[in-house]
Structure formats: C-alpha cells, structure tokens
Amino acid sequence: MTRDLARPFSAEDCQVQSTADASPVKWHLAHTTWFFETFVLGRTGGAFGYLFNSYYESVGPRLARPNRGLMTRPSLQEVLDYRARIEEEVLARFDALEDTRRGLIEVGLHHEQQHQELILTDVKHLLSLNPLAPAAFAAPADGGAFRPTPAERSRTEFSGGGGVADIGHAEGEGFAFDNEGPRHRVYLEPFRLSPRLSTCADYLAFIEDGGYRRPELWLSDGWDAVRTGGWEAPLYWRRGEHGWTLFTLSGLRPLDPEEPVCHVSYYEADAFARWSGARLPTEQEWETVAAETPVEGHFAESGRFHPRPSTGSLFGDVWVWTRSAYGPYPGYRPPEGALGEYNGKFMCGQMVLRGGSCATPASHIRPTYRNFFPPSARWQFSGVRLAEDA
Numbered sequence: 001m002t003r004d005l006a007r008p009f010s011a012e013d014c015q016v017q018s019t020a021d022a023s024p025v026k027w028h029l030a031h032t033t034w035f036f037e038t039f040v041l042g043r044t045g046g047a048f049g050y051l052f053n054s055y056y057e058s059v060g061p062r063l064a065r066p067n068r069g070l071m072t073r074p075s076l077q078e079v080l081d082y083r084a085r086i087e088e089e090v091l092a093r094f095d096a097l098e099d100t101r102r103g104l105i106e107v108g109l110h111h112e113q114q115h116q117e118l119i120l121t122d123v124k125h126l127l128s129l130n131p132l133a134p135a136a137f138a139a140p141a142d143g144g145a146f147r148p149t150p151a152e153r154s155r156t157e158f159s160g161g162g163g164v165a166d167i168g169h170a171e172g173e174g175f176a177f178d179n180e181g182p183r184h185r186v187y188l189e190p191f192r193l194s195p196r197l198s199t200c201a202d203y204l205a206f207i208e209d210g211g212y213r214r215p216e217l218w219l220s221d222g223w224d225a226v227r228t229g230g231w232e233a234p235l236y237w238r239r240g241e242h243g244w245t246l247f248t249l250s251g252l253r254p255l256d257p258e259e260p261v262c263h264v265s266y267y268e269a270d271a272f273a274r275w276s277g278a279r280l281p282t283e284q285e286w287e288t289v290a291a292e293t294p295v296e297g298h299f300a301e302s303g304r305f306h307p308r309p310s311t312g313s314l315f316g317d318v319w320v321w322t323r324s325a326y327g328p329y330p331g332y333r334p335p336e337g338a339l340g341e342y343n344g345k346f347m348c349g350q351m352v353l354r355g356g357s358c359a360t361p362a363s364h365i366r367p368t369y370r371n372f373f374p375p376s377a378r379w380q381f382s383g384v385r386l387a388e389d390a
Contacts, residue, residue, distance in 0.1 A: 001361070002032065002112060003083075005119050008136055011076045017069025018129055021379065022122035027052065027068045030079045032112040033086045039104045039339070040090055040097070048074075048082065055345075058338045106175055107339065113364040120249065120305055120359040125379045128236055128247045135251035140304045158289045158314065159390065162190035165288045168329055169368040179343040180368040182331045186284045190390035193281055193289055196310040197318060198272065198384040201257035203264070204244070206272050207233055217274050222267030225376050235263040235378040249305045258309040260318045260383045266351045266375035269321040269384045281387035283324040283352045283370065290314050290354070290367035297355075299362035307358050307381065316360070318383030319353040319371055326350040326372035350374055357381035 006014065006025050014025035023031075034052035037043050044060060051071060053062035063071065074082070090105070097105075127134055168183040169176035212232050215223045225231065233239070236247040237255070244255040264272070273279050297316020298308055307317040327347050334344035350372040356365035359381050373380060 002029065002116055002119070003080075005116055009123060013123065013126070013136075014076050015069065015072065016126055017066075018122070018126040019379070020066040021377070022125050023065070023068050023118065024071075025119055025123055026076050026079050027071070028115045028119050028122070029076075029083060030074075032108075032115050033079075033083045035108050035111055036090055036105070037086050040101050040108060041086070041093070042101075056338050056341050058341065104339075107342075110175060110177070110364060111342075113361045116300065116361060117357070117359045117364075120300070121380050124236075124247075124249050124305075127249075133247055133252045136249045137303070137305060139250040139253075140306075157195050158193040158293075160188055160191045160193075160285055160288050162188050162390070164188075165284065167284050167287055167368075174366075176366070176368055177343060177370075178335055179328075179332070179347075179370050182329055184330045188282075188284060188288065191281070191285050192388050192390050193285065193314075194278075194386040195312055196385075197260035197307075197320070198276075198386060199257060199310070200255050200259050200261050202276070203234065203261040203272060203384075204255075204257065206275050209275065211271060211275055214275075217271040219267060219270060221375070222265075222271060225265065225267055231268070234261060234268065256309070260307045260310055262307050262318050262381055262383050263378050264321075264382060264384065265378045266321045266373075266382075268378075269382070270323070272384060273386055276386055278386040278388045280321055280323040281385065283322040283354055285387060286314075286320070286322055286354045286385075287367055293367075295362075295365060295367070297362075298358050299356060299365070300359050301362055302358070305359055307383070315355050315365060316362075317358050318355075318381050319357045319360075320355050320383055320385040322352045322354055324352045326352050326370070346372065353380075353382060355385075 006029060009025055017024050030048065030052045031054055034048060038049065038059060049059070050061060051063050053059055094102070123136060127136060164185050164187055166183055167186050169180040170183045171181070211217060212226055218226065238245045238247065238252070245252050246255055269280060293314045295315050297313040298304070299316050310317065328344065332344070334340035353371040353373065354369070356369070373382070
C-alpha cells in the first residue's frame with residue numbers, strides 16, 4: 001500500500017520538503033524500511049541509518065529534520081531498491097526470528113500505516129503551494145456528490161450518562177501502542193456529543209461572524225497564532241470571485257457546505273466551539289462512546305482522501321480534536337530500549353485527537369487509539385465534533 005500511495009508522484013514530488021513539520025515522500029519510504037532494518041534485523045543501517053533515523057537518540061546521530069528535503073541522494077530508485085532488499089530479507093528470515101523480533105514486525109507494520117497517512121498529508125501540503133494546484137489523484141468517481149441517507153441524517157446525539165468508566169487498551173485484546181494503556185478508571189459527568197462532525201457551512205458562519213477577528217473567542221496562544229500566521233480560514237480554503245474553493249489531493253474543488261470542516265488547528269477548533277456555545281469533548285468522553293460504536297467510517301481504502309458529508313459515524317473522515325492534553329495514563333511506563341522513545345517522550349505540549357480520517361488505513365484505527373499534535377498543527381486531516389455538558 002505504501003508503494004501504491006507513492007506511485008503517482010514524480011521523483012521531484014518525492015524529493016521536496018514544504019515545511020519542517022512535513023517530510024518528503026522519499027524519506028517516508030526509506031524511514032519505514034530503516035525501522036525494519038534497525039529493529040527487526042538488528043542492524044544500524046550505516047549511512048542510511050544516519051539519513052533515515054527519525055528521533056531515536058539511543059540508536060545514534062541523525063540528519064536534522066528540516067534538512068530532509070535537501071537530501072537529493074540516494075535517489076528515489078535507490079530508496080525503492082532498498083525497500084525491496086530489506087523486505088525480501090525480513091520475509092526470508094521470518095521463520096527463524098524469535099518471538100520478540102516478530103512482535104517488532106507488528107509494531108513496524110502499524111508504524112508504516114502511520115507513515116502512509118503522513119505521505120498523504122505531507123504531499124498535500126507540498127502540492128498546495130504550487131500555483132497550478134495540481135491533482136495527485138483522480139477525482140472521485142461520484143464527483144464528490146456523496147450524501148448521507150435520511151436515516152443517517154436523523155441519528156440522535158451520542159450521550160454518556162456519567163459515572164465511573166474504564167479507559168484505555170486492555171491487555172490481550174489485540175495490538176495497541178504503548179500510549180493506549182494501562183487501562184484505568186475515570187469519573188465522568190454526564191455529557192453529549194454531536195451526532196455529526198461540524199461542517200464547512202457551520203464553520204463558514206463562524207468566519208462570516210468575524211470569528212478570526214474576535215480575540216474573546218480565542219486562547220491567548222491561539223490568538224497569537226491567528227495574528228502571526230494571518231489566519232482567516234482553515235488551511236487550503238481559498239476565497240475567489242465566485243466563492244470559496246478547497247485545495248484537495250484531487251485539485252481545487254468548490255467548497256461543499258455539507259462536508260466536515262477539515263485542516264483546522266486545535267486553536268481554531270476551540271474558538272469555533274466557544275462561538276457555537278459548546279466545547280470540545282475530552283478524550284475520555286469520546287472513548288466511552290466509541291467503545292460502544294462499530295469502527296465503521298470513511299477511511300483511506302476508499303481512495304477519496306477527502307472527507308465526505310457525515311454519515312453519523314464516530315470514526316473516519318477527519319480526526320477530531322479533544323480538549324485533552326497528551327500525557328501518560330496512570331501507571332504508564334515507556335518500553336525498555338529504543339522503542340521507549342516512540343511515544344513517551346512527546347507527552348508534553350500536545351493535544352489528543354481521536355477517530356481517524358479519510359487518510360487513515362481502516363485497520364489502523366480502534367476506540368483506544370490516541371493521536372497527538374501540537375495545538376497549532378493544521379496540515380493534518382483534523383476537524384471538530386462538538387460536545388456539551390448534559
């Protein structure tokens with residue numbers, strides 16, 4: 001799937017890094033391979049280890065993240081050859097691997113799914129800076145005209161009765177990253193979640209009511225981000241003489257008022273919630289409802305790579321910001337060794353998102369999955385589901 005996602009892109013597309021927060025497609029292809037070479041095959045990778053290590057300090061020195069786009073060599077073909085070589089070696093040695101290293105293969109597969117999503121988000125940001133607004137993928141066969149059924153539209157709110165709830169991944173219930181546990185108890189007050197994701201029409205009303213000009217709606221750091229970044233609308237929204245358009249991975253398209261609003265930061269989501277007379281959910285509220293809801297929705301396998309009008313599912317289309325800071329659960333301990341750097345060292349200054357998006361592989365998501373980004377991040381497929389106290 002990773003190779004299929006990268007196939008539409010030229011060598012030039014795969015080389016450039018549009019922001020320090022993103023990485024070139026070529027780097028994603030190589031880094032996910034380096035993960036298997038380092039942790040499964042037990043090799044440091046030599047020069048490739050220096051170039052394609054992401055943030056594992058205990059493994060060795062690495063190329064500074066903002067310089068990944070300057071790495072014209074190895075070529076894209078050399079990286080693809082590297083992938084094929086390491087994949088063949090892992091498969092050839094699989095039967096002889098001890099259980100611990102087989103477990104690392106499972107981690108590596110889920111890690112690669114994260115980078116499949118990052119390939120899409122990062123190349124979208126890159127192509128959005130091209131004045132020609134090029135399309136990476138063909139437009140959906142339905143022309144973007146998908147609409148929920150009346151039954152889907154009539155879904156009532158998700159609600160939680162409050163009280164004690166169990167949160168987090170339970171041992172023995174399939175794969176989960178270390179930051180999803182330990183399972184523990186929390187106390188919740190009664191709450192309600194909106195039956196649908198907030199739409200472009202909802203957010204457009206916020207804009208037209210002066211949302212980006214009203215400091216009383218914003219957190220202090222958020223208001224600074226609005227002024228510093230010149231924010232006037234979500235990322236990829238463009239105002240023209242004929243109205244608003246969106247840049248998508250299928251090129252420019254008119255804004256669809258029924259689609260979920262997407263590519264908003266935590267700061268924007270929080271300000272919009274205040275303006276709406278509501279709030280963002282906590283991750284514990286979201287998970288208690290999600291635990292009783294089928295993991296169904298619009299994910300990457302559809303090939304649309306763009307949110308569609310909400311069907312009432314709690315999963316897919318856009319990641320939803322929660323008001324929960326990303327931190328360790330009670331009793332959390334990072335794994336020993338280099339993989340202890342995977343999640344634990346980022347538990348500061350980030351906010352939790354839940355639910356997956358139209359760029360997330362369907363088999364990657366589950367009710368306990370915790371995504372996290374800085375509150376100013378906008379280039380991810382992030383949106384809003386409102387909540388309120390019952």
